[in-house]
Amino acid sequence: MEPESALRAWALADPTVAGIIGVKFHPMNVPQQQQGQPPVIPACTYARVSRKKPDEIPYPTVRIQVTCWDTTPTGARALAHALINAAGRRKGTAAGLRIVYCSQVNDLDLRDPETGRYTVPVDFKLTYREV
Numbered sequence: 001m002e003p004e005s006a007l008r009a010w011a012l013a014d015p016t017v018a019g020i021i022g023v024k025f026h027p028m029n030v031p032q033q034q035q036g037q038p039p040v041i042p043a044c045t046y047a048r049v050s051r052k053k054p055d056e057i058p059y060p061t062v063r064i065q066v067t068c069w070d071t072t073p074t075g076a077r078a079l080a081h082a083l084i085n086a087a088g089r090r091k092g093t094a095a096g097l098r099i100v101y102c103s104q105v106n107d108l109d110l111r112d113p114e115t116g117r118y119t120v121p122v123d124f125k126l127t128y129r130e131v
Contacts, residue, residue, distance in 0.1 A: 003062050003126045004046055006094035007087055007102065011044065011066075014086035020079050030069055041117060042070040042079055049123065059100055061127045068120040073109060080107055080120035087124060098129040 008025050011017045024030075024043035033040045046066045053060040068079040088104040105123040112119055 001095050001097040003097060003099070003128050004048060004064055006097045006099050006128070007064055007066065007124060007126065008046065009095040010087045010090060010102075011083055014082065016082040017044075017079070017086050020075075020082060042068070042075055044068055044079070044083065059127050059129055061125060063105065063123055063125050065121050065123050068122065069112075069117050071117060073111075073118045076118040076120045077109065080122050083122055100127040100129060102126045 004027070012023060012025055021042050021044055024040065026043065026045050028045060028047055030040050030043050030045055044066050046064055049063040049065050051060055051062045066083060068076050068083060070076040070079060084104050084107070087102055090102045091099050093099070103125050105125050107120055107122040110119045110121065111117070
């Protein structure tokens with residue numbers, strides 16, 4: 001299992017996050033909207049930013065950026081707050097992986113110049129135990 005799966009599982013199990021995005025939590029990119037289909041945002045995308053495994057401890061740490069997307073800055077920020085509440089300062093088992101600790105590192109407000117959508121990238125640091 002990958003730590004991204006654990007972070008996704010925590011987010012989608014949270015009623016506030018799920019109430020905003022349903023299951024729209026995608027790797028890397030927001031899918032293109034198909035004609036006649038519901039809007040693809042609000043949604044979250046995620047990507048691994050880094051991974052390190054220090055020699056002195058047996059637990060690797062990954063940094064995962066989850067980007068919250070919406071049509072308004074208020075909507076993107078509300079989704080980011082819900083995500084931080086769902087996953088920040090968490091530990092335990094999720095998606096078959098033992099998370100030693102998950103913490104929010106930072107976030108900021110942006111606007112995608114190509115789509116005009118508002119985004120809030122939120123970085124999480126997860127330390128986990130490999131099985």
